[in-house]
Amino acid sequence: MPEPLRVGLAGLGTVGCAVYKLLTEKAEHVAARAGQAIRVQAVAARARDRDRGIDLTGVAWHDDPVELARSPDIDLFVELIGGEGDPAHAAVAAALDAGKPVVSANKALLAAHGVELARLAEDRGATIGFEAAVAGGIPIVKTLREAAAGNRVTRVYGILNGTCNYILTRMEEEGLSFEACLAEAQKLGYAEADPTFDIGGQDSAHKLALLSAVAFATAIDVDSIHLEGISSITTEDLEAAAELGYRIKLLGVARRTDTGIEQRVTPTMVPRNSAIAGVKGVLNAVAIDGDEIGEVMLVGPGAGGSATASAVVSDIVDVARGFRQPPFGIPATDLAPYRRARMRAHEGGYYIRLSLYDRPGAFAAIARRMAEQEISLESIVQKDGRAAQSQTPVARRVVLITHETTELQIRKALEAIESDNHIAAAPQMIRIEAP
Amino acid sequence: MPEPLRVGLAGLGTVGCAVYKLLTEKAEHVAARAGQAIRVQAVAARARDRDRGIDLTGVAWHDDPVELARSPDIDLFVELIGGEGDPAHAAVAAALDAGKPVVSANKALLAAHGVELARLAEDRGATIGFEAAVAGGIPIVKTLREAAAGNRVTRVYGILNGTCNYILTRMEEEGLSFEACLAEAQKLGYAEADPTFDIGGQDSAHKLALLSAVAFATAIDVDSIHLEGISSITTEDLEAAAELGYRIKLLGVARRTDTGIEQRVTPTMVPRNSAIAGVKGVLNAVAIDGDEIGEVMLVGPGAGGSATASAVVSDIVDVARGFRQPPFGIPATDLAPYRRARMRAHEGGYYIRLSLYDRPGAFAAIARRMAEQEISLESIVQKDGRAAQSQTPVARRVVLITHETTELQIRKALEAIESDNHIAAAPQMIRIEAP
Numbered sequence: 001m002p003e004p005l006r007v008g009l010a011g012l013g014t015v016g017c018a019v020y021k022l023l024t025e026k027a028e029h030v031a032a033r034a035g036q037a038i039r040v041q042a043v044a045a046r047a048r049d050r051d052r053g054i055d056l057t058g059v060a061w062h063d064d065p066v067e068l069a070r071s072p073d074i075d076l077f078v079e080l081i082g083g084e085g086d087p088a089h090a091a092v093a094a095a096l097d098a099g100k101p102v103v104s105a106n107k108a109l110l111a112a113h114g115v116e117l118a119r120l121a122e123d124r125g126a127t128i129g130f131e132a133a134v135a136g137g138i139p140i141v142k143t144l145r146e147a148a149a150g151n152r153v154t155r156v157y158g159i160l161n162g163t164c165n166y167i168l169t170r171m172e173e174e175g176l177s178f179e180a181c182l183a184e185a186q187k188l189g190y191a192e193a194d195p196t197f198d199i200g201g202q203d204s205a206h207k208l209a210l211l212s213a214v215a216f217a218t219a220i221d222v223d224s225i226h227l228e229g230i231s232s233i234t235t236e237d238l239e240a241a242a243e244l245g246y247r248i249k250l251l252g253v254a255r256r257t258d259t260g261i262e263q264r265v266t267p268t269m270v271p272r273n274s275a276i277a278g279v280k281g282v283l284n285a286v287a288i289d290g291d292e293i294g295e296v297m298l299v300g301p302g303a304g305g306s307a308t309a310s311a312v313v314s315d316i317v318d319v320a321r322g323f324r325q326p327p328f329g330i331p332a333t334d335l336a337p338y339r340r341a342r343m344r345a346h347e348g349g350y351y352i353r354l355s356l357y358d359r360p361g362a363f364a365a366i367a368r369r370m371a372e373q374e375i376s377l378e379s380i381v382q383k384d385g386r387a388a389q390s391q392t393p394v395a396r397r398v399v400l401i402t403h404e405t406t407e408l409q410i411r412k413a414l415e416a417i418e419s420d421n422h423i424a425a426a427p428q429m430i431r432i433e434a435p
Numbered sequence: 436m437p438e439p440l441r442v443g444l445a446g447l448g449t450v451g452c453a454v455y456k457l458l459t460e461k462a463e464h465v466a467a468r469a470g471q472a473i474r475v476q477a478v479a480a481r482a483r484d485r486d487r488g489i490d491l492t493g494v495a496w497h498d499d500p501v502e503l504a505r506s507p508d509i510d511l512f513v514e515l516i517g518g519e520g521d522p523a524h525a526a527v528a529a530a531l532d533a534g535k536p537v538v539s540a541n542k543a544l545l546a547a548h549g550v551e552l553a554r555l556a557e558d559r560g561a562t563i564g565f566e567a568a569v570a571g572g573i574p575i576v577k578t579l580r581e582a583a584a585g586n587r588v589t590r591v592y593g594i595l596n597g598t599c600n601y602i603l604t605r606m607e608e609e610g611l612s613f614e615a616c617l618a619e620a621q622k623l624g625y626a627e628a629d630p631t632f633d634i635g636g637q638d639s640a641h642k643l644a645l646l647s648a649v650a651f652a653t654a655i656d657v658d659s660i661h662l663e664g665i666s667s668i669t670t671e672d673l674e675a676a677a678e679l680g681y682r683i684k685l686l687g688v689a690r691r692t693d694t695g696i697e698q699r700v701t702p703t704m705v706p707r708n709s710a711i712a713g714v715k716g717v718l719n720a721v722a723i724d725g726d727e728i729g730e731v732m733l734v735g736p737g738a739g740g741s742a743t744a745s746a747v748v749s750d751i752v753d754v755a756r757g758f759r760q761p762p763f764g765i766p767a768t769d770l771a772p773y774r775r776a777r778m779r780a781h782e783g784g785y786y787i788r789l790s791l792y793d794r795p796g797a798f799a800a801i802a803r804r805m806a807e808q809e810i811s812l813e814s815i816v817q818k819d820g821r822a823a824q825s826q827t828p829v830a831r832r833v834v835l836i837t838h839e840t841t842e843l844q845i846r847k848a849l850e851a852i853e854s855d856n857h858i859a860a861a862p863q864m865i866r867i868e869a870p
Binding site for chain 2: 018022026029030032033034035131136137138139142143145146147148149150151152217273275278279290291292293294295296297298299300301304306307309310311313314317318321322323324325329330334
């Protein structure tokens with residue numbers, strides 16, 4: 001066997017410690033698969049004296065990850081610091097600049113600077129492995145970049161945030177409110193104290209942006225992703241969805257259209273009998289549609305120290321095996337500029353929930369506004385539901401499922417409906433995604 | 436870009452033609468991902484003048500695939516001939532002997548000679564890509580070998596034959612007999628005129644043997660796989676399964692146990708709400724349990740020209756990118772000898788269906804035989820079902836679900852039950868697999 005591959009590991013949080021443990025406790029197992037020993041030569045983290053439950057005897061310590069990244073004593077730099085700015089950015093750039101391959105789980109960094117860093121890597125003969133940045137233990141980057149190389153991918157979509165999926169699953173199964181399920185998720189450690197980044201959809205958006213780049217060979221544009229979080233979803237929506245044969249999931253969807261790439265992270269209705277509807281709790285799932293393979297779906301744990309560490313180690317083993325390829329599948333200089341498909345051009349079915357005042361002509365007005373936009377309805381469910389607000393006259397819940405139409409038509413119809421003043425609260429609108 | 440990679444393509448059936456089309460019609464797309472052009476330089480097939488709907492102008496023709504494999508004009512040999520013997524075996528060996536990487540979709544060849552061929556490849560600095568040999572477009576070989584490299588895999592299991600899954604899905608959903616669904620599958624082209632290889636489980640066994648080798652770093656032993664086909668499954672079994680919250684799938688299961696590797700291909704009950712139970716029709720699915728990633732499942736089309744061609748092209752692109760690794764993840768000389776776990780040591784729950792004569796003491800005898808083997812029962816369903824045979828006295832259907840026990844205990848109990856002569860037909864026994 002050749003000399004060991006010397007790894008510099010920056011960031012000793014949950015994932016960093018899990019990577020360290022995996023590489024030390026399973027050194028022989030990993031060496032057999034990598035074709036050479038993998039040795040953690042040096043680490044960098046903030047607090048040197050914190051007890052992390054790992055034995056760092058004989059491992060060099062750096063306070064500064066940039067200094068570690070530049071160290072001539074390491075062959076590969078693993079960045080598990082997090083955050084899109086410095087020191088993560090500076091450290092990754094320094095390692096690449098020195099021609100060292102980088103493995104990173106940092107979706108924020110790559111969503112913001114991925115193409116620039118890929119260019120630097122390719123210029124210096126280095127690589128960036130980022131399997132761990134998207135959907136934890138699910139090998140979706142490898143699948144898109146390598147397994148689907150012969151495919152023109154038309155869509156990639158999935159459940160990319162386990163926290164949101166846990167909350168929606170609990171809301172549906174137990175009939176609990178969003179707030180109650182969020183509190184429960186926080187208690188169980190599935191959600192951060194400040195959960196904005198998860199429940200607002202930003203975390204999913206970072207991952208989706210990276211998947212889009214690989215799937216469509218296009219530049220990354222996380223800012224253009226249409227973003228809606230899950231905090232507006234009510235148990236009423238989940239009940240109505242169930243009645244109509246659907247479930248609600250926070251999906252990231254990226255699709256190739258005639259006018260560009262549509263990217264959105266939104267609560268989405270999926271048919272109850274579809275495979276993705278069956279993905280529950282903190283699991284993630286990603287599906288790709290390719291012109292040769294059809295639809296392939298991968299399901300597994302999307303987070304957690306061990307699963308993420310497994311993805312990091314898979315990228316390290318690839319480096320040890322001598323795999324060299326552009327991070328996004330084709331050279332970064334050849335990635336197409338990102339062409340955004342306008343959300344108003346989105347085509348699909350829609351779920352609309354209205355709190356309609358119970359008075360003559362109200363429903364007829366709704367029906368007319370839909371007809372004006374040439375929107376046809378697949379189903380209409382009216383219930384003597386709870387009043388949306390304690391007003392008089394009483395408002396009733398009306399749920400509409402539309403046939404395929406465009407976002408522009410739906411928005412126009414909903415604007416007109418609001419202007420008619422027959423509804424007691426802003427309409428709820430949830431897109432339907434066909435598997 | 437470097438010189439084109441010159442491919443020799445042996446076998447121009449459905450998959451061979453699909454590979455040819457993909458590589459020619461998407462030459463630019465593939466070249467961008469491979470880092471070099473991929474050119475089909477020469478082909479070999481039996482009938483030169485058959486119209487295959489592909490334009491072979493400018494492509495050299497060989498009648499003998501072995502001659503093609505040895506040709507100095509090709510850099511990579513793609514074997515799509517099929518069959519475990521010659522000419523496929525001789526051609527693959529010839530290419531490897533000449534140091535040429537091989538890509539093959541031939542599960543029979545690899546199940547029979549995979550380790551020997553891997554040794555030859557490693558000795559000559561060549562590789563064998565066989566993603567297309569297992570589960571078509573699902574990248575399970577890549578996932579096991581590369582993505583899960585840091586994991587100790589404890590189990591790999593899945594639906595590995597689309598024909599059987601189609602038949603079982605139709606039987607369950609339409610209440611049709613096995614024979615009727617097989618005839619339908621043949622009409623639709625999902626089953627061969629001679630379907631023995633699919634419905635008897637041999638096709639799944641070949642695939643499972645290859646997955647086992649990669650998952651457990653062990654030699655291949657297809658002959659030791661415990662094999663039961665689906666022809667004994669009746670609509671009664673499917674109905675009883677549904678009542679009890681299960682579905683029946685033909686699963687290939689390989690599991691690491693204390694006494695060796697257990698490998699079986701059998702009709703298996705899976706909980707109705709599990710992800711694998713939702714995999715319907717001709718789809719395939721493979722799940723792996725790893726100590727780091729937990730369970731990851733991949734679902735997709737398991738056969739078909741395009742999906743299989745996609746897998747072949749993925750292996751070709753890996754070669755073009757310079758990926759070099761032992762075919763089974765670790766060097767073939769280091770693969771552990773295959774240690775077979777005896778099927779009688781299998782532990783799990785069991786479904787037992789009996790045609791029990793309706794007479795005093797019959798049920799008590801069954802219960803006693805179970806108790807003698809210390810088998811406890813999770814549920815018992817007795818129905819006024821159809822008599823299993825037109826005999827007197829009338830026989831009733833009794834279905835038992837056991838708690839976890841061993842195969843040895845179940846077999847002893849069933850032998851004793853048969854010897855008691857209270858049953859009108861041989862017992863049906865189906866293993867239960869927990870996801």
